[in-house]
Amino acid sequence: MPTVLVPLLLTFDQILKLWALETLSPVPKPLLGDLLYLTLVKNTGAGFGLLQGKASLLGWLSLLVGAALLYLLAQKRYAPLFTLALSLIAAGALGNGIDRLGRGWVVDYLDLGTPIPLLANFPVFNLADVYVTLGALLLLFAPRRRKRAF
Template identity: 45%
Template sequence: MPVALIVFAALIAFDQWLKLWSVANLQPYVLKPLIENVLSLTLVYNTGAAWGMLGGATIILAILRLVVGIGILIYLWKDKPRGLTFWSLVLIATGAVGNAIDGLRLGKVVDMFYSHQLSWVTQKIHQQDFPIFNIADICVVSGTILLIAASLFAKKPESKQKASEA
């Protein structure tokens, strides 16, 4: 668990530093290419969740995110899952707490990454850009994908009937 806490703290520190840097150096909705036609930086404040859902519910969302993040950390401390499940939950907790800090501190979440490819896809499907996101969001999404992968590839315990037949 000590390594996980170091990773957790380092990712939150990086997330918060990048948000502070973005507020100081970026202009709202002005794209600054990071990787040409792939990823740009911009400044957006979000008072809700992805695609503006629950807009204006920042404090409620921040409290829920904080409860989820701390709850996951408590679960990791007590139940000690291993491998991919463990690290996926560390990432999800990190992202939840990272965005909770913004919501509680600023009353909004700072986002800065604009993906040209993801926006191209969502424009074709929904006629709107993909949401602008941050490091905390990347942690939540990556952790969720890893958690799904962990559950798909986990060894299934043999059924009691198979064990008794042996």
């Protein structure tokens, strides 16, 4: 599964980023009412404004994490949910790593426009970030090993 899933996820992430670069601007454009906007942001750091200007360092770190996860996935078979979680994180890390090393910044375009206090100032993000977040959440619930049949 990861041999097919990671490249598919990575390709979809990169296609959406190219679309965002061609279509969007820094001016927010409503997608789901006041809940979600499309806003082009060139992020030279990590989430929440951390490590601005450190794209190269973050890019190599992202590629290292993605490659390490691909290596783990290739070594043995894990439970399906665990495999999905690692695949999502690998694709997200590789997607943002490619941006950082190729462009010098990450293409972000998903902008929460909600007035909910905790989310009101949430940073603009992208599909690769969603992959990493979903993968991390799945890791909390995923069994690592496959159940053996008796």
